[in-house]
Amino acid sequence: MQYQSQMVAKPYFIAAIGLFILQILFGLIMGLQYVMGDFLFPEIPFNVARMVHTNALIIWLLMGFMGAAYYLVPEESETELFSPRLALITFWVFLGAAGLTVLGYLLVPYSTLAEITGNSILPTMGREFLEQPTITKIGIVIVALAFLFNIGMTVLKGRKTAITLVLLIGLLGLAVLFLFSFYNPDNLVLDKYFWWWVVHLWVEGGWELILGSILAFVLIKVTGVDREVIEKWLYIIIAMALISGIIGTGHHYFWIGVPEYWQWWGSIFSALEPLPFLMMTLFAFNMVKNRRRNHPNKAAVMWALGTTVLAFFGAGVWGFMHTLAPVNYYTHGSQLTAAHGHLAFFGAYAMIVLTIISYAMPLLRGRKAANSALSQKLEIWSFLLMSSSMVLITLLLTTAGVKQIMLQRMGEHPLPFMQVQEQLAIYFWLREGSGMLFLIGLIIYVASFFVGNSEPEAEVAA
Amino acid sequence: MNEVFTKSMARNIFYGGGVFFILLFLALTFDTVQQLPKLDNRAALTEQVAHGKALWEENNCIGCHTLLGEGAYFAPELGNVYQRYGNSTAFIKAFLMTRPKEGVPGRRSMPQFNFTAEEREAIAEFLKYSSQINTAGWPPTIQG
């Protein structure tokens, strides 16, 4: 760590991990409700558990992105952060808003929450992933503006690098696209059409730029490869992401009441969407192979490589599996979609945040370069356990999805939804078991922060 | 073989490609919005349907169900529930009314939302309107 103001990243990272734990706990509740329908009913119905699960995910990833920005922008710009105090204020506002929102979800029925937050004045609630009360959404916008101002001013007064520019464009896109969450027409088709401008253009647009720039930063640090090389590949990869991903939005427009040409446009462009992820994987492995030095933080290198591999499989391969319209006709909105969602989000976004935390946290906690060997050993175990259990969850949901499609959407006598769900129980039980494994991985991960702190730093083997 | 691969060219491609595809996306969006009146069943979009949509949202129905395939995968697709139960709103209203407060032991159950008769009517009408959107033949079967 070279600049004092980078320290503001620390609370963001800690909060991110806290919300990550919350997300997983509610995931396990939902997993159980899939097979024990009355579990915690009517206290925590499935839709409430799911809101906490998905919203906690979104908030912890945003926390992670912000922490990453606060950590890497001063170092890249070679100057102190414009205002560390503002960064801390926005942190507490953000955490407070997130906490109150989750409490609102859990303590009162959702319709009551809608009523007390005045949803009828500007109705934005009750749409998937955008369930937050309107007032929370306004809070998010204010936090985002303050954050962008702070980061933008820092970039402006310091050195401008490709990494900070790309990060800034990604963050700006994230903030601008979020504004579409305030557009909620009565017309369901229009509602859905522009809802995707937030959801798809986030994960396959703005967020990919953020992912790319964080990855590039970490790779420069841990491999010592020339910045020029890493930055030009960063540009090429995110250019590919935008080329395929923007029109690729069309793969969500097959069956929601918009013109049918989207089936062609969406299929053709999203067929190319695995490409940037493949390039990112090859890029990361090449950079590590051609490294100029061995970095003592092996765990961070592992996360960086892992995120590209699982993002390629989760977003690229599992996405491609059902992105062509004739296939999607059968798979749309099935357990297969859930399989893709889990591996893509974990691989691309959860793991990139864990990568930057893994790289930065030892430095923020006063280490010179890396944690002790013992602590890293635990972290690597948690990496293996979480990754493999997430792959397992994906495979199980894929199997469940294929079976669901065959029973419910094909053949002479398609079965009703609930009857099919009962036949999938075994996969859902195994999924819950894999979820428990994931939780163990997460516990080991958290433990790695508390173990081996008194031991000396890991050193590079000669 | 000697080649040139510069960062500034890579950057230009990122900016150029990005702007290019944003413009293309906006052009397609413009056409889509022009075409929508023919597809989105807006003639059926009454005050009551709008009220139904508001109720749908304020009770977070999407947190369990899918609608036109989007949402959660815990409970049945509702984009064609109107057709599934005999092209009628009667079943939908009756189902909403009869949900047991404490759920069903061991099974998934929809919560009892205590809607008024007028609200049940509005939700049913919203689902009827949704079912008549032109979805290019999706879902493949009546089971959604």
Added chain:
Amino acid sequence: MATLAQQDHPKYPPGDLAIWIFILAELAVFAIFFASYAFTRMNHVELFNQFQQQLDRDAALINTLALITGSYFVVRAVAAIREGASQICLRWLLAALGMGCLFLVVKSAEYSHHFSAGINLSTNSFYMFYLSLTFFHFMHVIMGMVILAAVALKARRGGYSIEDHTGVETGAAYWHMVDLVWLILFPLVYVMH
């Protein structure tokens, strides 16, 4: 010596490698698009033949000639700058831009004819593909012209020389790609039946 060696073995590929990655990606998109067209046409031969007749083949032929001529001008521009003749290079680039303009004018006239007849992307699958492919290509022509214009501006300032003219080659490579795509599109969509 280094310069001499470079003269003997011109670098390959010409232009910046980054543009070649971009060109490959673009060609991949067009290839999938063309394959989709061919596949759909196979299943609706009658429909495709019927509506293909309604296209203005003369206009398309003029456009083909415009693009080929434009490509030739670009070749001359590259040749000029390899001799170090900035001003001549600039003139050829402007001529190529003129050909691009001609293409845009003719194609726009075609579009306005279609639109006034009430034809759009949702008319039928033939027009869906015809309009999608040609409009996607149309935007590429504009993109190519923007690139050539940027190159021309730099050439006017004397920004290229015998030793360093990668930029001209880069722009030329992109323009040839736009031309090449049209040379497949024209017979596929307008002629073949």
